[in-house]
Amino acid sequence: MYRLLDGLQVIEASSFVASPTCGLYLAQMGADVIRIDQIGGGPDFRRWPVTAQGDSLYWENLNRAKRSVALDLSRGEGRELAQALVRATGQLVTNFPASGFLAHDTLAQGRADLITVRVMGWANGAPALDYTVNNAVGYPMLTGEGPDPVNHVLPAWDLLTGAYAAFALLAALRRRDATGLGGEVRVPLSDVAIGTLANLGSLAEVMTTGHDRPRLGNVVFGLFGRDFVTRDGVRTMIVVVTHRQWANLVAALDLGAAIAGIEAARGVSFAQDDGLRYTHRDALFPLFEAAIGARDHADLAAAFDAGGIVHSAYRTMAEAAADPALVRDNPIFAPAANPSGADYPAAGAFASLPGMERLPPCPAPRNGQHSEQVLAEVLGLDSGPLARLIDTGIIGTAR
């Protein structure tokens, strides 16, 4: 955790991946992110993976370094407390419906400069999730070798939406700092997805060519990139993005003469053109398969590293977790007291700031762990009213 966002207080009312990710990134940079939780937890509170005791490893990682106020949101008084917290702090991140009790216009009646960042499914308010937006924009039809579509496993749209929402909140805060104006910022998964197709040129591609890109398996479109298998059976991904890398790869595999032969036969030069290395892959790939298949991985990896060639071996997640550089010796990780009691390292901010102190990652809260503290601090509630709210079940507190 870094203290870049010291002094920024944000209310988060959210579940699933995108909106909690937004709050997580803010909290890992030092913001005081206060979750409003349904007493007993929202719809994702027990989401898998879970421990043998049923505690969610997903929830306790996506909600690190946040505080939890548990409220009975099915009752008017609980909702009014949630609204009061939003108005008192001035910043809300949520994936609750645009028209419910956390509607921006309702909240802004008591806090004119409120900034609400709302993660949505479809832009029109209809429900959508990462996996139903992904197949609606076409990626599964391009993934794998076919004929059936292949879903991604990484919830990429959720994660991108969460990061973008965190960016958008800070952008809106900059405007408010300059002008005093608040407002609502809506970030629908569907617009993140179709906008990304546009940003990467894929929308322009299908609209100008009139047809879909071919399905390429593990081949990277438009340049030299693919998985290959070494003599000792290691599958490795190789991607060439500069002309120097290409020259070094050809040299490392001693393929200069063979490639010159293809260039002469086809009247092309691969030295300065990513596209030609892709369009002539029918001729190039067999050469590389043979050259890579004739050598062991350790030998090749050393030669590739010396030439600045971008490559990496395929691993399982368990293998990745056992890589000391990625986890054990990685400064973004440190121990943390996880509410589940499970023992594993915790991640802090992805970013590293040389010369700035990185504080250890904090654990996720237990449901309602900070109810009394936050309601006293932010709303100035005394012990009498708090006791009544607890007795009547309007607020929950962690045991």
Place this chain on the structure above:
Amino acid sequence: MYRLLDGLQVIEASSFVASPTCGLYLAQMGADVIRIDQIGGGPDFRRWPVTAQGDSLYWENLNRAKRSVALDLSRGEGRELAQALVRATGQLVTNFPASGFLAHDTLAQGRADLITVRVMGWANGAPALDYTVNNAVGYPMLTGEGPDPVNHVLPAWDLLTGAYAAFALLAALRRRDATGLGGEVRVPLSDVAIGTLANLGSLAEVMTTGHDRPRLGNVVFGLFGRDFVTRDGVRTMIVVVTHRQWANLVAALDLGAAIAGIEAARGVSFAQDDGLRYTHRDALFPLFEAAIGARDHADLAAAFDAGGIVHSAYRTMAEAAADPALVRDNPIFAPAANPSGADYPAAGAFASLPGMERLPPCPAPRNGQHSEQVLAEVLGLDSGPLARLIDTGIIGTAR
């Protein structure tokens, strides 16, 4: 484009996807993003997809709404101009090497409060790309049905890194606004990837169980979610994330009695438990396959929509591009004069701000289009020195 970041000037020296994405998000929110380009373009300037004339549809979309200063970065004078632009503005986004002429400490000698956001491959400075980080953390081994790994097509790590970098820049600016302190923020793809495994609970899962999750094809882990095919051959994704959705799905398919039978036989109740709907999928899926396969898509979609059930049909990108709600009638899109001359709609910011004016998307610059303008504006160069720099080939200008 929205004007949330009015007055913020950022120098971008970057190529490929992550770092340009960071600059794009900033520019679409109103920042003045000034690219420093090698004269004639960097290594991604011709990246596919390209038009028949060889203009990159990828480049001209990832660099919208930015300005371009073209410099001969192979010569000392070109590099000094780049450094002067960074020092004059105070903000740099780059994926150039940490130790080169855009090293933060070098630049900060002339601008103590400089903020540098540096996108990196591996955290130790070794080169990596989206596709070589992805297979190093294990996702391709979980994607598809096996036995071979399946790469993703969406460069998800690049995109997430770009969004996170934009967030991190604004977070660092908030700190500088409060304290006067600048600094470097490093965002390695590798830490974004392994940190994401941690945030989603996947790292905890493999470290506490000691083994990898099974490969699930298009099944979503830990809840009820999968693709099904309707009677008229439409493949559709269905994901249940709330207990109400489950009840409505069972009712919409008239499966209440059949599911009660499974519950009785197995001594479980699916009503309140995502995990059980996943672990008993061997019994549940055949029921749903039959029920969904017996009805046409339009009929089912209407019933699902009425029940708030999250579903969507698989489409190709060309089909998605033809969906009026996603593109033609979507306010994030508008016409723009693309440098390639290709005619297709341009995307602005993903976010929508009700009540704030959305300005039309701007085109990407031509290489060096703003060299003279920016050097005059930011460094105060007069026409005489500019003419000399053009004559000696230190700066390039768009024809």
